[in-house]
Amino acid sequence: MSTPLCAGLGLKPEHFDQALACRLPGLWFEIHPENYLVDGGPRLAWLEAIRSEHPLSVHSVSLSLAGIEPPDQARLARLAAFVRRFQPALVSEHLAWSSWRGQYLPDLLPFPRTHEALGVVAANIDRLQNALGRVVAIENPAHYLDLPGHDWPEPEFLAELVRRTGCRLLLDLNNVRVSAHNLGTTPADYLRDFPLHAVVELHLAGYSADPRLGDALWIDSHDAPVCEDLWALLAGLLARTGPLPTLIERDGHLPDFAELRLEAEHARRLLTVRAGSAALVDA
Amino acid sequence: MNPTLAEFQRLFVQALQDDGGAAADPAWARQGGFAVYRNTGRLACRDALCANYPVVARLVGADWFNAAAEHYLRDHPPADSRLLLYGERFPDFLEPLARAHDLPYLVEVARLDRAWTEAHAAADASPWQADQLAALPPEALPALVLRPHPAARWHWSAQVPAYTLWSRHRADDEPNWDDLIWQGEGALLTRAWGVVRWEPLSRAGCAFLQACADGLPLPRALQTLDALGTQVDRGALLGRLLQQGAFQPPSDERTPA
Numbered sequence: 001m002s003t004p005l006c007a008g009l010g011l012k013p014e015h016f017d018q019a020l021a022c023r024l025p026g027l028w029f030e031i032h033p034e035n036y037l038v039d040g041g042p043r044l045a046w047l048e049a050i051r052s053e054h055p056l057s058v059h060s061v062s063l064s065l066a067g068i069e070p071p072d073q074a075r076l077a078r079l080a081a082f083v084r085r086f087q088p089a090l091v092s093e094h095l096a097w098s099s100w101r102g103q104y105l106p107d108l109l110p111f112p113r114t115h116e117a118l119g120v121v122a123a124n125i126d127r128l129q130n131a132l133g134r135v136v137a138i139e140n141p142a143h144y145l146d147l148p149g150h151d152w153p154e155p156e157f158l159a160e161l162v163r164r165t166g167c168r169l170l171l172d173l174n175n176v177r178v179s180a181h182n183l184g185t186t187p188a189d190y191l192r193d194f195p196l197h198a199v200v201e202l203h204l205a206g207y208s209a210d211p212r213l214g215d216a217l218w219i220d221s222h223d224a225p226v227c228e229d230l231w232a233l234l235a236g237l238l239a240r241t242g243p244l245p246t247l248i249e250r251d252g253h254l255p256d257f258a259e260l261r262l263e264a265e266h267a268r269r270l271l272t273v274r275a276g277s278a279a280l281v282d283a
Numbered sequence: 284m285n286p287t288l289a290e291f292q293r294l295f296v297q298a299l300q301d302d303g304g305a306a307a308d309p310a311w312a313r314q315g316g317f318a319v320y321r322n323t324g325r326l327a328c329r330d331a332l333c334a335n336y337p338v339v340a341r342l343v344g345a346d347w348f349n350a351a352a353e354h355y356l357r358d359h360p361p362a363d364s365r366l367l368l369y370g371e372r373f374p375d376f377l378e379p380l381a382r383a384h385d386l387p388y389l390v391e392v393a394r395l396d397r398a399w400t401e402a403h404a405a406a407d408a409s410p411w412q413a414d415q416l417a418a419l420p421p422e423a424l425p426a427l428v429l430r431p432h433p434a435a436r437w438h439w440s441a442q443v444p445a446y447t448l449w450s451r452h453r454a455d456d457e458p459n460w461d462d463l464i465w466q467g468e469g470a471l472l473t474r475a476w477g478v479v480r481w482e483p484l485s486r487a488g489c490a491f492l493q494a495c496a497d498g499l500p501l502p503r504a505l506q507t508l509d510a511l512g513t514q515v516d517r518g519a520l521l522g523r524l525l526q527q528g529a530f531q532p533p534s535d536e537r538t539p540a
Contacts, residue, residue: 117288144320
């Protein structure tokens with residue numbers, strides 16, 4: 001797949017001017033639409049300015065695709081109008097739930113991947129894709145609980161969603177690593193059967209040890225630089241997939257834009273090296 | 284036998300709200316990792332409320348604010364995933380707390396924090412200017428209904444200098460409490476050009492904007508000022524409000540889309 005997207009960064013209001021002016025080739029920015037679904041005002045004006053210079057990725061966190069109640073129609077309509085206005089290169093949401101009986105639970109909650117849940121999530125992805133009139137990518141979440149009652153391993157569950165709905169996947173390598181650590185498996189186990197053909201975006205982030213439990217529990221905290229072993233995981237994955245749009249997520253302990261730009265440049269080097277070798281293989 | 288997805292989610296939410304230790308919790312809720320879910324959503328709501336009520340948070344300090352936020356979250360959990368709008372009922376919620384803690388200004392300041400959020404996120408519209416009003420034929424004036432700009436918010440605080448307290452904190456400038464004049468103050472927040480701006484506004488100005496928002500034609504909106512019992516320079520008031528971008532074009536003047 002040819003794509004203009006190379007390395008991306010989460011868009012932070014603190015970095016607006018530098019983000020706008022940054023000219024790293026292939027750079028793109030990811031946003032949570034929940035922060036921009038307003039009627040008007042400076043947030044939207046700001047996003048318009050960024051959009052005029054850079055591709056955008058709309059990464060939703062609240063549609064509760066694994067929730068038993070279908071996504072609210074008004075919310076879908078608002079998101080659809082937003083997507084029409086900003087024409088993002090990518091749209092994504094998580095394999096999780098975050099609404100219950102009309103209450104919003106601002107988190108990405110886990111669930112047993114049962115046959116029933118598969119039907120629920122697939123139906124909600126259909127609703128979302130129909131409302132937006134485009135394909136969305138579904139992200140593997142970070143896990144902190146060893147839940148009983150799964151009928152499906154997560155990679156197979158995601159592969160089945162792809163088969164049933166035509167959705168694509170967003171592979172978060174930090175979530176893979178954090179979840180594998182917390183559940184006592186390995187990233188290699190998880191990635192062995194992952195439906196890589198459907199992946200359209202990668203996420204990288206830093207993690208931290210739980211303040212109470214220490215290294216027994218890792219948290220997908222987005223508050224630290226991407227560390228060496230995750231870069232190695234990325235390089236290994238790219239060898240299998242070829243280049244993919246790759247986002248550096250950073251929310252906490254926000255450094256200067258220059259530091260994030262260095263991480264984006266590092267990702268870009270890995271992506272372009274791989275692009276070169278993929279081209280050689282193709283030739 | 285696995286619980287249904289609905290039953291699992293019901294148990295999960297119940298365990299989230301139990302705050303730990305309930306004997307009926309499923310075994311998975313007793314894993315160390317469950318605390319991550321217990322904390323994440325709660326802290327996201329609390330942080331959002333704190334971000335949306337920055338002056339309240341500064342006035343009462345983190346401990347007081349967080350305790351109030353926990354109560355608010357229990358009574359009014361968010362329904363909307365746009366947490367930048369969370370806390371619509373927080374000013375009303377604060378009323379009994381503010382009374383009990385002898386903080387007579389707190390609710391009024393909270394209303395101004397809320398007014399800022401609403402002004403910030405409201406729809407765009409071009410402001411209606413004084414020369415546009417002047418260009419109307421005189422016979423149009425009796426029926427003219429002035430429409431407040433979608434982002435205009437006004438608030439009259441009858442007893443306390445809420446505007447001074449609020450605007451000084453917004454400017455990162457701690458007011459000298461001994462110098463405060465304890466009298467009523469009004470505020471006007473507008474966003475006709477770019478970002479939210481604010482200025483003090485008289486009681487008459489607040490009353491006039493409210494009369495316009497209620498749909499009264501201009502002469503009748505001005506008449507409501509008679510009831511205030513003070514002399515008001517109506518032309519100056521109207522001119523100033525227009526200059527501040529407090530109005531949008533009247534509905535019959537809207538440019539076709």
